[in-house]
Ligand SMILES: Cc1cc2nc3c(=O)[nH]c(=O)nc-3n(C[C@H](O)[C@H](O)[C@H](O)COP(=O)(O)OP(=O)(O)OC[C@H]3O[C@@H](n4cnc5c(N)ncnc54)[C@H](O)[C@@H]3O)c2cc1C
């Protein structure tokens with residue numbers, strides 16, 4: 001069942017070989033093939049635009065009111081590419097190496113190598129579209145170093161890189177919409193997948209304005225529906241980000257890869273009130289100049305300025321003398337949690353650590369710090385009302401990204417033939433930890449440069465029978481969706497959707513967040529089904545299915561999170577090792593660092609849904625490392 | 637603090653709407669404006685009443701989903717701020733606030749505070765792009781872009797498509813939005829080949845939708861959360877004249 005389809009041969013030649021071996025579709029025939037693309041973030045919009053240009057007949061769906069609003073818009077920091085414009089020792093191999101190692105050896109080498117190769121073309125493509133990347137005075141592109149790597153390979157557009165990349169893809173997509181190759185269905189949420197004779201052949205959607213349940217048929221279906229970090233309720237993800245599309249596909253047979261791999265970002269603004277609805281990321285570039293510390297004494301409530309130097313614990317510098325404040329995200333996050341658990345956290349509730357710029361201001365002067373980070377300091381002040389030039393910022397880790405997602409082969413096809421998955425929605429190339437500025441790269445690589453090859457190859461090499469929405473499979477799935485909606489709105493219980501979502505989020509944060517123990521995971525596995533039962537018997541959705549109903553939208557998404565959460569805990573429990581963002585307290589070195597267990601866990605876990613009343617079945621895709629040698633990561 | 641909200645409630649595009657008053661209690665200064673509305677909605681739902689529909693997603697001022705009028709001012713009137721970034725620190729106990737959707741013919745109300753802004757997408761379809769089919773691009777550094785041009789392009793590209801400029805304009809014109817995209821693309825060397833056509837087509841598309849025309853009130857610039865300068869409208873008009881003259885010359 002788990003055929004990764006990695007081409008043979010040396011790693012540098014695999015993608016070339018794969019492309020040469022692919023079957024092509026005659027340009028005159030392309031119009032006859034219908035492609036459904038769900039999602040118009042970086043991955044979906046890039047794929048829809050590119051396939052439209054090639055002449056396929058594309059239908060693109062988004063629950064947003066415009067493709068320009070996808071969550072990709074919020075990415076700040078930048079996008080990596082092995083351009084080596086700085087002549088500083090970068091290369092495709094180095095980007096590949098950094099990504100495999102940064103992912104703590106839980107990604108496929110062949111995929112990561114291809115990603116590094118394609119990274120170069122992405123920047124070319126985006127510049128041609130008019131993406132206003134930062135420039136130097138000579139007119140050349142500027143880059144910066146990002147996320148603990150030693151080369152300067154991150155291209156950026158002020159602090160709004162995701163916005164500008166998405167607008168580039170969005171504009172290319174709108175051009176195709178005008179040309180008639182792509183039909184855009186906004187405010188349409190995919191609620192199920194239609195599988196006919198073992199192949200993905202369509203979807204069922206709900207029109208979010210009228211509530212109409214509609215069916216759509218195609219020859220291929222692509223999901224570029226983003227990550228599921230909102231299972232934790234509080235995260236840096238946009239409020240609408242959800243798991244529904246991939247979860248529904250999982251229930252129809254698509255294997256789910258590494259569901260427990262979650263990235264928790266170390267520099268976010270701490271939670272300040274119980275009505276808090278989302279968390280705000282502060283760019284990780286702040287760690288280049290800010291120093292992280294907490295008081296040495298527990299429960300020290302003095303103002304930071306009145307805590308003398310020798311009573312401060314610069315714990316990252318102390319524990320990791322060679323990387324200091326620049327350790328990878330997972331390490332920085334876990335250490336912040338530990339000092340807070342020890343009772344040394346700062347700010348309301350003791351859930352925060354200081355990120356202090358006073359030394360940087362002394363060394364560089366305030367105007368220089370302002371020039372580098374002014375917009376971030378302003379944003380911090382807007383939210384907290386505090387001036388970080390005068391008092392240290394308070395930061396705390398927050399859920400940020402999900403490395404897990406639907407399992408795909410080298411062609412980005414899931415275990416359901418004809419169902420492709422791209423961007424954050426697939427289990428992807430980041431292993432157990434994603435490096436900064438690599439998600440944008442992956443989403444665009446998938447959308448612009450991989451799917452436009454692999455999808456035609458699937459079309460050309462499969463004999464696809466004619467299927468339209470009159471096929472009984474469509475009516476059957478539509479009926480199921482309608483019943484589910486009706487069931488939900490008729491519960492008329494006592495609890496709001498948000499109250500249940502928050503309860504789930506707390507459980508996940510406490511037991512499946514930065515540190516995971518067998519005991520905590522087992523407790524979640526017992527409690528999640530109870531909460532699911534609570535949802536299905538006691539949730540209260542005001543209004544009906546045939547209207548613009550935001551509580552119903554949320555309810556559908558939370559219902560799916562309530563199932564996914566269980567699988568995440570199950571996956572975390574079976575993976576009795578620590579790797580990347582997955583820290584099992586039972587598996588650590590004597591000095592408290594994550595301890596991988598390559599003999600037992602060097603595999604991708606791919607879970608198969610067996611029905612509501614049956615257990616999931618675990619499949620394993622073994623990982624082999626031929627080019628990057630397995631080593632224990634050390635940032636000491 | 638406790639607030640009185642007068643909120644526009646409208647079931648759907650065809651229904652007549654009206655203002656309904658609500659009290660919101662226990663609002664804390666560290667909440668955001670939308671968290672205050674979340675609180676209202678939790679309370680309404682617990683009482684069995686329909687929550688207020690409003691659009692939002694990123695809640696950090698970048699996606700452009702959110703936006704309504706607070707006491708008649710788009711996004712609430714704090715410089716460079718979307719309504720999702722607005723903090724309750726700026727309000728005080730006993731305040732009475734009126735919330736209503738963008739008012740513009742081109743943006744029909746869908747429900748309560750949510751409107752249909754798809755007209756913006758159609759303006760982009762008319763020419764708000766650089767045709768660069770995937771795969772054919774030259775090396776990124778083969779195109780030199782003077783830093784000042786790149787900076788101006790960026791300033792213009794920062795538009796989030798929220799629609800506040802239209803809502804604030806007495807004529808409901810979409811000039812600031814359209815000029816931002818035209819300035820972004822026309823400032824770059826990559827944008828030159830399609831410059832004239834883009835300008836003509838986007839302006840024509842804008843006129844075809846139900847947007848009004850510009851009579852230089854400047855309200856758009858004042859409410860724009862990304863501080864897009866009105867100067868871009870002047871640029872667009874110049875580009876339009878050039879394009880028209882070029883066409884005549886041909
Ligand atoms: C605050 C923040 C900052 C970040 N900064 C960076 C950075 O600097 N560099 C970097 O590389 N990465 C960064 N990331 C990560 C990166 O932004 C995302 O991983 C990436 O943009 C995801 O793109 P995507 O196309 O896969 O999905 P998304 O952009 O999430 O798009 C999902 C699309 O699917 C649609 N959709 C979802 N479900 C359905 C459904 N059921 N039916 C219909 N449509 C649906 C949505 O409408 C949307 O169009 C950041 C993330 C966050 C949260």
Ligand code: SF4
Pocket residue numbers: 794795796797798799800801802812813816856859860861862863864
């Ligand atoms: S120009 Fe400003 S106000 Fe108008 S849509 Fe763009 S960001 Fe919003």
Ligand code: FES
Pocket residue numbers: 691692693694695696697698699700701702703718719720721
């Ligand atoms: S919710 Fe995204 S800009 Fe306000």
